Amino acid sequence: MSTETVREYLTEEEEDRIGLHTQEMILNMGPSHPATHGTVKFTLRLEGETIRDLDPDIGYLHRGFEKMCENATYTHAFPYTDRLNYCSPFINNVGYALAVEKLLGIEITERCKYVRTIISELHRISDHLTCLAATSLELGAFTVFLYGVQSREEIYVLTEEICGARLTVSYVRIGGLTDDLPESFADHWKLVKRRLDKNLYDIDKLIGRNRIFIDRMQNTGILDTETAISYGCTGPFLRACGVEYDVRDAAPYLVYDRLDWTMPTGTRGDNWDRFLIRLAEIEQSISMIDQCIEQMPEGPVRIDDWRVVLPPKDEVYNSIEAMMAHFKLIMEGLKVPPGEVYSYTEGANGELGFFIVSDGSGKPSRVHVRPPCYHLVAALPEIMRGKLIQDLVPTFDTINMIGGEIDR
Amino acid sequence: MKQPLRPKSERAKPFERREMTFAEKLFYPAIWEGLKVTTKHLVENIFGRKHTVTLEYPEVQRPYPERFRGQHRLMQRDDGSPRCVACMCCSTACPSNCITIVAGERPEETIEKFPMRFEIDLLKCIYCGMCVEACPCDAIRMDSGVHPKPTYNRQAAIIDKEGLLAAGAKTIATQGGTFGSRVAGHLKKHI
Amino acid sequence: MQAYAHRGDECVVVARDQLVAVATHCRDEPSMHFDMVVDITAIDHLETFDEFRFEVVYHLYSLPHKHRLRIKVRLDEDDVHVPSVSGVWKGALWTERETYDMFGILFDGHPDLRRLLLYPEFEGHPLRKDYGFADIQPLVPLTDIGVPMSLGTPFAGTNRERGIAVGEGTSAAGKALIPQTTAFKPDVVYK
């Protein structure tokens, strides 16, 4: 079976020569289309089944994240960041908090670092599972999809136990967290892990070595390494091309330098590599969470600075100093010294950057987010030109575009 | 530009791509493996629902965890009046501006302010929990364990002071800076 | 040219006409080798500075050397042209489009400068400080479906764009009303 599906289309002269005249077809895939989970429109120029050109039209979920942040205090931005990458809201929370903390120049507590690592990895698993499950769904394996989201459901239940909400977590605060991890976390995590193992085993049996799946994934959606770098692609996409780049490794934040983990990289940069990398990263994340639970020290999860974090409740109830700090912080917002900072973390799809400019008031002057999948979707026309329309589906899925993140 | 410069990392571990074996190339063995998994699930779910994860919702309900951020409630004083002193902290902290408070004056009492109106528009609310965090007197909480219910009109989604108070209870949180208040630190936020 | 560092982020301010030269140098010089433009965005300094209004910000990253650099170009309010670096890094294609969309900054030499996140009929540029938080857009008349896109031409270069409102609504009075804030002091200033 032919694995290479690159087909050059005929030029007009060649068409004239062989007497075959074809007409291009414009196909609008989206904005509401089964393949475009999230909302995105692809305008395809097709020649038969071959894509001649592709124009991704994003912005259907644009809700003015950056403008809203300019009109809110620094703490108010947390619910907005929840909705950026809705598959892994914890990572966005952590990324934003780290950016503001970098601008403030404060150091968070040890336990908080571990908790943040745990929740980041937890939601990295959730994000990767969503991606894997959605990829299988788009290729017709509905059963695999449901096994995948079953495990994700377990993670959501765990998330709800941690912070009280399944998706819109708003768990992280500048200088710490809203609350410590619940006591039952470690036990509950073991249950989640068992379920995850079981479901991943079933998924592997169903599609892991199934030729139909492998044929769909291998040698499709390839972007060569130079172009990928030039486009600014990061994350599993770039690692699938064989580039050993991971923010957790290149510029370790939180406690990633204290953990023992490996960075899986691919060789060819096709969909299959991305799929395998995500699977391998789920394993790595599981091991990282286990290590964190082992190493995690006791202690507070918030720093002891009432100019940044809210004082403890009983202090607020009973002492005038705490009460005043509380009021100042709520009414005026967190005062961040003027400056500008670009902070980067490893989101589930790649480098998640926050660029924050402060003018010294309680509201940020500018918040800009660099969504990781933005640059991947920008490269999509380059990947898909000359390929079959059916290859668009797994490619788009392994790119893992998240509407909330790319449209902001 | 075309320099083969690549970042190198100790952690990196390229994985091997296993080529398909002849048996795998024949399609049928892998299909057989898949059929075994699905048939196992089918049989075990028909006879005993071993793996079934779906809850049949209205009859069976999953308990919400302790920290679940549900519908709001207003806590009461001992005489049943709201603990709220209309300090506007929650409405300021609310990112979606869903809390409306109109303060009233109580000249004869030591606590001078009270909320004449306290309304939460549940359609605007995003259940982030920031109002609870912002409350300096443990007056508003989201631990009712009730999730927001759909309504037939927008007006019904606005709950007023009475509705919030009805869901509330008395709290043991002491407040007011009495002598020895630092000792009260062990008192938990939740009852 | 001016260089400083703040919180460990190195930043260089370059003149507009040297931008492409600097960018190419940054990419090709082996000791710098910035092979990736991580992000391009802009800042509107309407409230802060008088001498310039916009800063276009380029974040560069070098994969092999693992270092980062921020390049800034300062623009005046009535001349918002900046040369495009999309010929240097392809990652600039969309980020420049978005910056144009949000700030109305024109990138000369960009092959396909259309709106990205917003629709073509959008009036104004929302991330400018003079675009109000609650400004309302006019309704776009329903276009006839079934208007085919012109075949043959690539997507680039469709003249669906409106004129760009430059500096609309800014006035000296508006600037004077803005409260003075403390000035930004970088940690290190390179001479």
Added chain:
Amino acid sequence: MTAQVVEALVHAAIKFAILVPGFVLALAALMSWIERRQSAMIQDRVGPNRASIGGVRAWGLFHIIADTLKFALKENIVPRGSNPLLFRLAPFMAMAPALIVFAVMPVGPTNRWVVSNLDVGILFIFAIGSLSVYGATIAGWSSNNNFSLLGALRVSAQMISYEVSLALNLVGVFMVFGSINLQTIIEGQGALLGGVLPKWGIVVQPVAFFLFLAASIAETKRTPFDAPEGEPELVSGYFTEYSGLALATWFLTEFAAVIMVAMMATAVFFGGWQIPWLPPTPALVATWWFQIACVMAFFAKTLFFVWVQMQLRWTLLRMRYDQIMTMGWKYILPISLANVLVTGLFLLLTR
């Protein structure tokens, strides 16, 4: 003469009226429930079980009625710019052949149990069955929708390609049993090989059976060969624009095709109405209870194959369109040709 013709026609009509609405359509309706409940059980869900009459849920069986009502009550939308006549005609152009083919299927041991025992039985199935492709193609073309058009192109290419392989797979069986009359083939499968093994088609032609299964699933356009209606890229392929009862007609057509494939597999490869190790002697065949038992056996085997197809549907994923074509022309077709060759050689040498 005319009276005989009329009588034969009336008999055939009565049999057809019993077989098709009584079994095929009833099973097709039931399959809409089976498919959903079975997939639910595979996927650790519960599936539809809420429709109830007077509080009786009956495992969701009433969903069949609810679905039918829902389809019937929905508006039949004809899209703007389409060809209304062809658009309305297309589902029936697809459904009619899919139902007519059941006329030659012998479900029991005597001629009483077949609507019309044609000598060219299986050729009739291919000839009529392949007309279904017109319905699908016209549906896609007349919808005035690019997705439908692409789906129509895919479906016509795919169905025509797999027609060839499908027929060639059965050639080996015809050679073994020396007939293309389905009743003769089934009767031929009653013998025992070496006194132990029933001489079923799968025993004498195993390769042909597996290829037949693949090719026939491709004919029914179900997973893994459902690129023509490939949901993620073509929404629903050639029937994207259909709604209401017209959409239900497409589902019915698909289910009828599934039943047909199951019956074909039963008749050709699994002994048809033969009960294993119970050879149909003329004395036995004359008894009514044996005939009923044979019919039951036939339907039981058919149900088994329906189940197998459902199970495959929820286990596998979709192939790419060019992979489907490659598989059909470069793999299934040569192997079935080789199979015919080997069978011929074997028969030649052993005779």
